[in-house]
Amino acid sequence: MTKQEIFKKEFEQHVHDGLKAFPKYLSSKYIYDDKGDKLFQQIMDLPEYYLTGAEYNIINKHKADLRETFSSDNGFDLIELGAGDGKKTKVLLKELVDNKVDFKYIPIDISQSAIDELSNSLTDLFPSLDVQGEQGTYFKVLEKLSQYTQRPKVILVLGSNIGNLEHENAIEFLTQLKDIMSDHDSLFMGFDQKKDPLTIQNAYSDSQGVTQEFNRNLLYRINKEMNGNFPVEQFEHWEAYDPETGTAKSYLIATEPCEVEIADLNLAVSFKKWETIHTEISQKYDDDIVEWLSKKAGLTIAEIYEDDRKYFKNYLLKRA
Numbered sequence: 001m002t003k004q005e006i007f008k009k010e011f012e013q014h015v016h017d018g019l020k021a022f023p024k025y026l027s028s029k030y031i032y033d034d035k036g037d038k039l040f041q042q043i044m045d046l047p048e049y050y051l052t053g054a055e056y057n058i059i060n061k062h063k064a065d066l067r068e069t070f071s072s073d074n075g076f077d078l079i080e081l082g083a084g085d086g087k088k089t090k091v092l093l094k095e096l097v098d099n100k101v102d103f104k105y106i107p108i109d110i111s112q113s114a115i116d117e118l119s120n121s122l123t124d125l126f127p128s129l130d131v132q133g134e135q136g137t138y139f140k141v142l143e144k145l146s147q148y149t150q151r152p153k154v155i156l157v158l159g160s161n162i163g164n165l166e167h168e169n170a171i172e173f174l175t176q177l178k179d180i181m182s183d184h185d186s187l188f189m190g191f192d193q194k195k196d197p198l199t200i201q202n203a204y205s206d207s208q209g210v211t212q213e214f215n216r217n218l219l220y221r222i223n224k225e226m227n228g229n230f231p232v233e234q235f236e237h238w239e240a241y242d243p244e245t246g247t248a249k250s251y252l253i254a255t256e257p258c259e260v261e262i263a264d265l266n267l268a269v270s271f272k273k274w275e276t277i278h279t280e281i282s283q284k285y286d287d288d289i290v291e292w293l294s295k296k297a298g299l300t301i302a303e304i305y306e307d308d309r310k311y312f313k314n315y316l317l318k319r320a
Helices: 003-020 034-044 050-070 089-098 112-125 138-145 167-179 197-203 210-226 287-297
Strands: 076-081 103-109 153-157 186-192 235-242 247-254 258-262 267-271 276-283 299-306 312-319
Touching (some): 003 267, 034 112, 034 210, 050 186, 050 299, 089 103, 089 112, 103 112, 167 299, 197 235, 210 235, 210 247, 210 276
Parallel strands (some): 076 103, 153 186
Antiparallel strands (some): 186 312
Protein backbone atom coordinates (compact mmCIF):
# COMPACT_ATOMS: atom_id res chain seq x y z
CA MET A 1 0.00 0.00 0.00
CA THR A 2 1.34 3.44 -0.91
CA LYS A 3 1.58 6.27 1.63
CA GLN A 4 -1.35 8.03 -0.08
CA GLU A 5 -3.50 4.86 0.06
CA ILE A 6 -2.75 4.41 3.76
CA PHE A 7 -3.64 8.05 4.43
CA LYS A 8 -6.92 7.68 2.45
CA LYS A 9 -7.89 4.62 4.51
CA GLU A 10 -7.15 6.47 7.76
CA PHE A 11 -9.20 9.46 6.60
CA GLU A 12 -12.16 7.25 5.67
CA GLN A 13 -12.04 5.38 8.99
CA HIS A 14 -11.85 8.66 10.89
CA VAL A 15 -14.89 10.08 9.05
CA HIS A 16 -16.86 6.89 9.70
CA ASP A 17 -16.01 6.87 13.42
CA GLY A 18 -16.39 10.62 13.92
CA LEU A 19 -19.82 10.94 12.28
CA LYS A 20 -21.17 7.83 14.03
CA ALA A 21 -20.08 9.20 17.44
CA PHE A 22 -22.15 11.32 19.80
CA PRO A 23 -21.40 14.14 19.85
CA LYS A 24 -20.01 14.08 16.30
CA TYR A 25 -16.41 15.08 15.60
CA LEU A 26 -13.94 15.42 12.71
CA SER A 27 -10.26 16.27 13.09
CA SER A 28 -9.01 19.56 11.69
CA LYS A 29 -5.88 17.81 10.35
CA TYR A 30 -8.02 16.56 7.46
CA ILE A 31 -8.85 20.11 6.37
CA TYR A 32 -5.48 20.33 4.66
CA ASP A 33 -5.39 19.61 0.93
CA ASP A 34 -4.56 22.01 -1.92
CA LYS A 35 -7.61 24.16 -1.13
CA GLY A 36 -7.18 23.88 2.64
CA ASP A 37 -3.52 24.89 2.42
CA LYS A 38 -4.41 28.02 0.45
CA LEU A 39 -7.21 28.96 2.84
CA PHE A 40 -4.89 28.62 5.84
CA GLN A 41 -2.34 30.86 4.13
CA GLN A 42 -5.14 33.44 3.78
CA ILE A 43 -5.98 33.03 7.46
CA MET A 44 -2.36 33.71 8.45
CA ASP A 45 -2.56 37.05 6.61
CA LEU A 46 -5.79 38.15 8.32
CA PRO A 47 -5.47 41.11 10.73
CA GLU A 48 -7.28 39.17 13.48
CA TYR A 49 -4.99 36.15 13.28
CA TYR A 50 -2.11 37.37 15.44
CA LEU A 51 -0.30 34.03 15.89
CA THR A 52 1.80 34.02 12.71
CA GLY A 53 2.97 37.61 13.09
CA ALA A 54 3.83 37.12 16.75
CA GLU A 55 5.96 34.04 16.15
CA TYR A 56 7.56 35.66 13.09
CA ASN A 57 8.55 38.55 15.37
CA ILE A 58 10.16 36.12 17.85
CA ILE A 59 12.20 34.26 15.24
CA ASN A 60 13.28 37.42 13.44
CA LYS A 61 14.28 39.12 16.70
CA HIS A 62 16.23 36.13 18.03
CA LYS A 63 17.55 34.56 14.81
CA ALA A 64 21.23 35.19 15.61
CA ASP A 65 20.82 33.79 19.11
CA LEU A 66 18.98 30.76 17.73
CA ARG A 67 21.73 30.18 15.17
CA GLU A 68 24.35 30.11 17.91
CA THR A 69 22.19 27.92 20.16
CA PHE A 70 21.43 25.33 17.47
CA SER A 71 24.89 25.15 15.85
CA SER A 72 27.42 22.45 16.76
CA ASP A 73 30.93 21.51 15.64
CA ASN A 74 29.69 18.69 13.40
CA GLY A 75 26.50 20.44 12.23
CA PHE A 76 22.90 19.50 13.03
CA ASP A 77 19.64 18.26 11.54
CA LEU A 78 16.71 20.72 11.62
CA ILE A 79 13.44 18.76 11.65
CA GLU A 80 10.17 20.68 11.44
CA LEU A 81 6.81 19.06 12.23
CA GLY A 82 3.88 20.73 10.47
CA ALA A 83 6.09 22.86 8.21
CA GLY A 84 3.28 24.33 6.07
CA ASP A 85 4.51 27.11 3.80
CA GLY A 86 7.59 27.72 5.98
CA LYS A 87 7.01 31.48 6.16
CA LYS A 88 8.51 31.86 9.64
CA THR A 89 11.10 29.13 9.26
CA LYS A 90 12.56 30.81 6.16
CA VAL A 91 13.79 33.64 8.40
CA LEU A 92 15.82 31.14 10.42
CA LEU A 93 16.93 29.22 7.32
CA LYS A 94 18.26 32.42 5.75
CA GLU A 95 20.20 33.22 8.91
CA LEU A 96 21.75 29.74 8.89
CA VAL A 97 22.52 29.71 5.15
CA ASP A 98 23.95 33.25 5.13
CA ASN A 99 26.31 32.29 7.94
CA LYS A 100 27.29 29.03 6.22
CA VAL A 101 26.08 26.83 9.09
CA ASP A 102 26.34 23.09 8.44
CA PHE A 103 22.79 21.70 8.69
CA LYS A 104 20.12 19.70 6.87
CA TYR A 105 16.45 20.73 6.83
CA ILE A 106 13.75 18.05 7.06
CA PRO A 107 10.25 19.60 6.79
CA ILE A 108 7.33 17.26 7.58
CA ASP A 109 3.67 17.99 6.86
CA ILE A 110 0.42 16.07 6.52
CA SER A 111 -0.14 17.79 3.15
CA GLN A 112 1.97 16.55 0.22
CA SER A 113 1.18 19.72 -1.74
CA ALA A 114 2.53 21.85 1.13
CA ILE A 115 5.78 19.83 1.19
CA ASP A 116 6.16 20.07 -2.60
CA GLU A 117 5.56 23.83 -2.67
CA LEU A 118 7.88 24.46 0.28
CA SER A 119 10.68 22.31 -1.15
CA ASN A 120 10.42 24.01 -4.55
CA SER A 121 10.42 27.51 -3.05
CA LEU A 122 13.44 26.71 -0.86
CA THR A 123 15.36 25.36 -3.86
CA ASP A 124 14.82 28.73 -5.56
CA LEU A 125 15.67 30.77 -2.45
CA PHE A 126 18.61 28.72 -1.15
CA PRO A 127 20.10 26.54 -3.92
CA SER A 128 22.78 25.17 -1.57
CA LEU A 129 20.30 24.11 1.14
CA ASP A 130 19.90 20.36 1.72
CA VAL A 131 16.11 19.84 1.95
CA GLN A 132 14.50 16.43 2.49
CA GLY A 133 10.72 16.83 2.79
CA GLU A 134 8.48 14.12 4.22
CA GLN A 135 4.68 13.72 4.05
CA GLY A 136 2.94 12.25 7.08
CA THR A 137 1.34 12.86 10.47
CA TYR A 138 3.44 13.63 13.54
CA PHE A 139 2.97 10.26 15.17
CA LYS A 140 3.73 8.34 11.97
CA VAL A 141 7.10 10.04 11.43
CA LEU A 142 8.42 9.89 15.00
CA GLU A 143 9.95 6.45 14.49
CA LYS A 144 11.80 7.70 11.43
CA LEU A 145 13.06 10.76 13.31
CA SER A 146 14.67 8.52 15.92
CA GLN A 147 17.11 7.37 13.23
CA TYR A 148 18.75 10.82 13.11
CA THR A 149 21.49 10.11 15.66
CA GLN A 150 24.76 10.95 13.88
CA ARG A 151 24.72 14.59 15.05
CA PRO A 152 22.50 16.84 17.18
CA LYS A 153 18.96 17.43 15.96
CA VAL A 154 16.69 20.40 16.54
CA ILE A 155 12.97 19.65 16.33
CA LEU A 156 10.75 22.62 15.44
CA VAL A 157 7.04 22.66 16.22
CA LEU A 158 5.83 26.16 15.39
CA GLY A 159 2.44 27.85 15.25
CA SER A 160 1.28 26.45 18.61
CA ASN A 161 0.34 23.23 16.82
CA ILE A 162 0.55 21.46 20.18
CA GLY A 163 -2.56 23.46 21.09
CA ASN A 164 -4.60 21.07 18.92
CA LEU A 165 -4.04 18.42 21.59
CA GLU A 166 -5.75 18.11 24.98
CA HIS A 167 -3.25 18.17 27.87
CA GLU A 168 -3.14 14.38 28.28
CA ASN A 169 -2.37 13.91 24.57
CA ALA A 170 0.08 16.83 24.62
CA ILE A 171 2.05 15.10 27.40
CA GLU A 172 2.05 11.89 25.36
CA PHE A 173 3.28 13.77 22.29
CA LEU A 174 6.01 15.58 24.24
CA THR A 175 7.04 12.28 25.83
CA GLN A 176 7.37 10.66 22.41
CA LEU A 177 9.53 13.56 21.25
CA LYS A 178 11.65 13.30 24.40
CA ASP A 179 12.15 9.59 23.75
CA ILE A 180 13.75 10.23 20.35
CA MET A 181 15.96 13.04 21.69
CA SER A 182 19.48 12.66 23.02
CA ASP A 183 20.97 14.97 25.64
CA HIS A 184 22.44 17.02 22.77
CA ASP A 185 19.12 17.54 21.00
CA SER A 186 16.68 20.46 21.35
CA LEU A 187 12.96 20.99 20.92
CA PHE A 188 11.89 24.50 19.87
CA MET A 189 8.13 24.77 20.27
CA GLY A 190 5.54 27.53 20.02
CA PHE A 191 2.81 27.95 22.66
CA ASP A 192 0.10 30.56 22.19
CA GLN A 193 -0.40 32.43 25.46
CA LYS A 194 -3.53 33.27 27.43
CA LYS A 195 -4.62 36.85 26.77
CA ASP A 196 -7.69 39.05 26.29
CA PRO A 197 -10.44 36.50 25.47
CA LEU A 198 -11.84 38.73 22.72
CA THR A 199 -8.47 38.77 20.94
CA ILE A 200 -8.48 34.96 20.92
CA GLN A 201 -12.16 34.71 19.92
CA ASN A 202 -11.64 37.05 16.96
CA ALA A 203 -8.54 35.19 15.78
CA TYR A 204 -10.71 32.14 15.03
CA SER A 205 -13.87 34.00 13.93
CA ASP A 206 -12.58 36.46 11.36
CA SER A 207 -14.92 39.09 9.90
CA GLN A 208 -14.21 37.98 6.30
CA GLY A 209 -15.42 34.41 6.82
CA VAL A 210 -12.18 32.77 5.71
CA THR A 211 -12.02 30.59 8.83
CA GLN A 212 -15.54 29.35 8.11
CA GLU A 213 -14.57 28.28 4.58
CA PHE A 214 -11.41 26.68 5.99
CA ASN A 215 -13.43 24.52 8.39
CA ARG A 216 -16.04 23.74 5.72
CA ASN A 217 -13.26 22.28 3.59
CA LEU A 218 -13.57 19.15 5.73
CA LEU A 219 -17.06 18.65 4.31
CA TYR A 220 -16.00 19.55 0.77
CA ARG A 221 -13.27 16.90 0.99
CA ILE A 222 -15.73 14.25 2.17
CA ASN A 223 -18.08 15.11 -0.71
CA LYS A 224 -15.27 15.05 -3.28
CA GLU A 225 -13.19 12.11 -2.05
CA MET A 226 -15.87 9.82 -0.58
CA ASN A 227 -18.90 10.64 -2.77
CA GLY A 228 -20.72 12.45 0.01
CA ASN A 229 -23.64 14.87 -0.32
CA PHE A 230 -23.11 17.26 2.61
CA PRO A 231 -25.12 20.47 2.03
CA VAL A 232 -22.00 22.43 2.94
CA GLU A 233 -23.59 25.89 2.87
CA GLN A 234 -25.98 24.80 5.63
CA PHE A 235 -23.08 24.29 8.05
CA GLU A 236 -21.68 27.37 9.80
CA HIS A 237 -18.46 27.75 11.75
CA TRP A 238 -18.68 28.62 15.45
CA GLU A 239 -15.86 29.37 17.87
CA ALA A 240 -16.09 29.25 21.67
CA TYR A 241 -13.23 30.28 23.99
CA ASP A 242 -13.20 29.41 27.70
CA PRO A 243 -10.76 31.75 29.50
CA GLU A 244 -10.84 29.56 32.62
CA THR A 245 -9.43 26.46 30.90
CA GLY A 246 -7.67 28.34 28.10
CA THR A 247 -9.44 26.18 25.50
CA ALA A 248 -10.78 27.53 22.22
CA LYS A 249 -13.11 25.06 20.44
CA SER A 250 -14.19 25.11 16.79
CA TYR A 251 -17.44 23.63 15.53
CA LEU A 252 -19.42 23.21 12.35
CA ILE A 253 -23.11 23.65 13.16
CA ALA A 254 -26.04 22.43 11.03
CA THR A 255 -28.37 25.38 10.53
CA GLU A 256 -31.09 23.08 9.11
CA PRO A 257 -31.92 19.40 9.65
CA CYS A 258 -30.43 17.23 6.94
CA GLU A 259 -29.70 13.67 5.87
CA VAL A 260 -26.17 13.02 4.63
CA GLU A 261 -25.09 9.99 2.64
CA ILE A 262 -21.44 9.07 2.04
CA ALA A 263 -21.55 6.47 -0.71
CA ASP A 264 -17.96 5.19 -0.48
CA LEU A 265 -18.42 4.46 3.23
CA ASN A 266 -21.96 3.09 2.85
CA LEU A 267 -22.82 5.55 5.61
CA ALA A 268 -25.98 7.57 6.26
CA VAL A 269 -25.93 10.29 8.91
CA SER A 270 -28.77 12.45 10.26
CA PHE A 271 -28.29 15.99 11.57
CA LYS A 272 -30.80 17.84 13.72
CA LYS A 273 -31.01 21.61 13.45
CA TRP A 274 -28.14 23.18 15.47
CA GLU A 275 -26.33 19.86 15.86
CA THR A 276 -22.56 20.24 15.97
CA ILE A 277 -19.43 18.63 14.55
CA HIS A 278 -16.49 19.38 16.83
CA THR A 279 -13.48 20.04 14.56
CA GLU A 280 -10.65 21.48 16.64
CA ILE A 281 -9.32 22.70 19.95
CA SER A 282 -6.73 25.46 20.21
CA GLN A 283 -5.29 25.42 23.70
CA LYS A 284 -3.77 28.56 25.25
CA TYR A 285 -1.00 28.48 27.84
CA ASP A 286 1.05 30.30 30.44
CA ASP A 287 4.52 29.48 31.82
CA ASP A 288 3.13 27.35 34.66
CA ILE A 289 1.17 25.10 32.29
CA VAL A 290 4.12 24.69 29.89
CA GLU A 291 6.43 23.88 32.80
CA TRP A 292 3.93 21.28 34.09
CA LEU A 293 3.51 19.67 30.65
CA SER A 294 7.28 19.59 30.13
CA LYS A 295 8.00 18.09 33.53
CA LYS A 296 5.38 15.37 33.02
CA ALA A 297 7.03 14.49 29.70
CA GLY A 298 10.58 14.40 31.08
CA LEU A 299 11.62 17.71 29.55
CA THR A 300 12.88 20.95 31.03
CA ILE A 301 12.65 24.56 29.83
CA ALA A 302 16.08 25.88 28.82
CA GLU A 303 15.01 29.25 27.38
CA ILE A 304 11.86 31.29 26.72
CA TYR A 305 11.40 33.70 23.79
CA GLU A 306 8.50 36.19 23.68
CA ASP A 307 7.12 38.53 20.98
CA ASP A 308 6.96 42.29 21.45
CA ARG A 309 3.21 42.31 22.23
CA LYS A 310 3.55 39.42 24.72
CA TYR A 311 0.98 37.35 22.82
CA PHE A 312 3.08 34.27 22.05
CA LYS A 313 6.10 32.35 23.37
CA ASN A 314 8.56 29.85 21.96
CA TYR A 315 10.18 27.52 24.49
CA LEU A 316 13.51 25.79 24.03
CA LEU A 317 13.13 22.38 25.68
CA LYS A 318 15.75 19.79 26.60
CA ARG A 319 15.68 16.36 28.14
CA ALA A 320 15.42 16.67 31.90
